[in-house]
Amino acid sequence: MAKTQEQDDFGVSVRLEGSASEARVIITERCDPANLSVQLLGGLLRQHDVEVGKAVEERLAKIVEAYRADRKPREDIVAKATPAVHGKDGVFAWATGFDPTSAHSTDKKKEASDDDAVDFYNQSSYITVGAGTQIATLRPPTDGTDGRDVVGGVIKARPGKPVDIKIDASLRVDEKGCVIAEIDGLLQFHRAEVKVSPVLEVAEFVDFSTGNIDFDGSVLIRQGVRDRFVVKATRDIIVHGLVEAATIVCGGNFECRRGIAAKDRGQLVVEGDADVGFLNNVRGEIKGHLTIRREIINCDLVIGQDLRCDRGAIIGGTTSITGSLRAMTLGSEAETETVLVLGSAPxxxxxxxxxxxxxxxxxxxxxxxxxxxxxxxxxxxxxxxxxxxxxxxxxxxxxxxxxxxxxxxxxxxxxxxxxxxxGKVEIQIEKIIYPKVRFRAGDANFIFTEVLKGPAKIGWNERKQLMFRQGDGSVRPLRDVAQERPLAA
Amino acid sequence: MRVMVIDDSKTMRNIERSILNQLGYTEVEEACNGQDALTKVAAFNPDLLLVDWNMPNMDGITFVKAYREQGHKTAIIMVTTENEKTRVIEAIKAGVNNYVVKPFTPELLGERINDTMAKLESAP
Known part of the structure; x- marks a missing residue:
C-alpha cells in the first residue's frame, strides 16, 4: 500500500510503495518553480526515511530542471530497492551413464546392431562401478545476496535448499563436489539414498526388467531367473526361486533353493560348491561339491569334488564325479539310461x-x-x-x-x-539301483541289468578291483551284479 | 601407489601399464603428451611418473621442467630412446630421478621403479 505525504506549502509530495520498493516524487501545478529545489525534494524524501545518495540527488536535479522548463504536474520514480538475489538450490547431477533412475542407462547396454535389432537380454538396468569412479557431482546450495529497500531496510535473500539425497559411506564427496565410489559394487539409488552395494540384490526375477547380469561381487535373486537370461557373478549367487533355461556362471558358491529346469538350454558353471533343490536338463560344471535336495534328471554334469543326493535320485544323463557319490536312488523304474563316471578327475x-x-x-x-x-x-x-x-x-x-x-x-x-x-570310486546308494544304470571307472564299464536294493556301496578294493558291498556286509565283485561291457559300448 | 604413464605411443603405454600391473601398481593413469599430462596430474596426484622424451605438443623434457617449476617432488623416470650421455645429463638436471633407455625389458623397468621408490622412501 502506498504511503503519500504532501508538502502543502509547496505543492510537492513523496509516495512510497508499501514495501518501500520505490519512492516517487509528485509535483502538482500548485508548485512554484522558484521554490522547487533539490534540497526541498531531498529533505522531503529524508522525512520518509528514504536514503538520498548521489544518484538520487542527480535524479532530483533533473526533475527540478525539467519542471522549471515546463511547468506541468509530474510524477517521477527517484529511488528503487535493490532486490535480493535468492540462493540456488543444491544440485545432484549424475555423471553420464551412471543414472540408475534412467532405465537401461548402463554402459553395458548393447547398441542396436546393423540390422537395428536390439538384444533386450543384454539391456541390463544395473550399473556397476569400480572404487574411485566418479558417479555424480554434488553442488551445495548457495545463500544468495540480501537486497536493500529505498529506506535502507534489508530485503532478505532466500537461501537455496540442500539436495534431498543421502549419500552413503560407500561414496565420498571430494572438495570439488565429485561424488566418488569408495568400493567396487552396484550403484543403487533407493528412497533418496545413493550407495554402492557389494551385493547385487534383484528383488524379483532376472528378466527383461533387469536384463542379463554380469556383476563383480555376489548376487542375490529374490525370485527366479527367466529363460535365456544370463547371470554372471565373480562371487556367490543365491537364487530363492526357480532358474529356468538360463545360464549361471558363478565365481563362488551357488545356492538355488528350488532348482534349475533348463530344458536342455541352461548352463551352470560354478567355481565353488553348489547347493540346489533339483537339476533338470542342465549342462554344468561344478568345481566344488554338489548337494542336491531332490533329483538330477537328464543332466550332463562334471563335478570336481563330491556329489550328495541323499534324498533323491539321479535319473538319466551323464554325471562325472571326481570325489564320492551318495544318493538315494540311481536310475528309474522306466529304466532310463543313466551314466555315472567315477575314478577320474574330469x-x-x-x-x-x-x-x-x-x-x-x-x-x-x-x-x-x-x-x-x-x-x-x-x-x-x-x-x-x-x-x-x-x-x-x-x-x-x-x-x-x-x-x-x-x-x-x-x-x-x-x-x-x-x-x-x-580320482576315486566311492559310491553309496541308500535305496535302489535300477537297470540301465551305467557305471564307468577308468577302463571298467558296467551296466546294471536288474533292480538292486540298497543300502549298497561300490568301491575299489586294495587290488583296484571294483567291489559291490551290500548292507548285510556281503562283498562281491561288481561284475557279479552288473554286466561288464567294452568301453565303446 | 599411483603411476602416470606419459607416452605418445599407445603400444608403449599399454606395455608400461601391463608391467606396472604385474608389479602390483594398479592405479595407472595415461597421458599422450606433456600438455595432456599437465592437465591430468592435478586430479590424479601421482606418486610416480614414467615420461617419454619425444612427444608431440609438449615433449617429455619440457614437461619435466614445467612440472618441477610447479614445485612437485613426485618421482620421475624418463623412459626414452634418447641414449646419449648429454641427454641423460640434461634430463637429470631438469629433475628426472631415473632413466630407462628403450628398448627395455619388463625386469629392467621393474628394477628402476623399485630403485627409484626405495631411494625416495629412504631420503630424509
Missing part, C-alpha cells in the same frame, strides 16, 4: 588337455618373437624410435610368454600329481 583332465593344446601355441609364438627380436637387434645401430619401441614390445611379449609357459609347466606337473591321487 575337470583336471579338461584343464590338462587345454594346457597341452595351449603350450605348443605359446611356444611357437615365443619362437617367432625371439626371431624378430634377433633380427631387429642385429640392425640396432641404424634402427629408429619405432623399432626401439617394437623391441620393447617384443621384450614384454617374450617375458609374458616365458612366464606363461613356466606357469603352465608347473600347473601340468601339479595336475598330473593331483590326478594320480584324486
Amino acid at each position: 575337470l583336471l583332465t579338461a584343464r590338462l588337455n587345454q594346457l597341452k593344446k595351449d603350450c605348443p601355441v605359446w611356444q611357437e609364438q615365443l619362437e617367432r618373437f625371439r626371431y624378430e627380436q634377433k633380427q631387429l637387434s642385429a640392425g640396432r645401430g641404424a634402427v629408429g624410435e619405432q623399432q626401439q619401441e617394437r623391441l620393447t614390445a617384443l621384450n614384454s611379449e617374450i617375458s609374458d610368454l616365458e612366464r606363461k609357459l613356466q606357469d603352465a609347466q608347473e600347473e601340468r606337473t601339479r595336475i598330473e600329481q593331483e590326478m594320480a591321487t584324486q
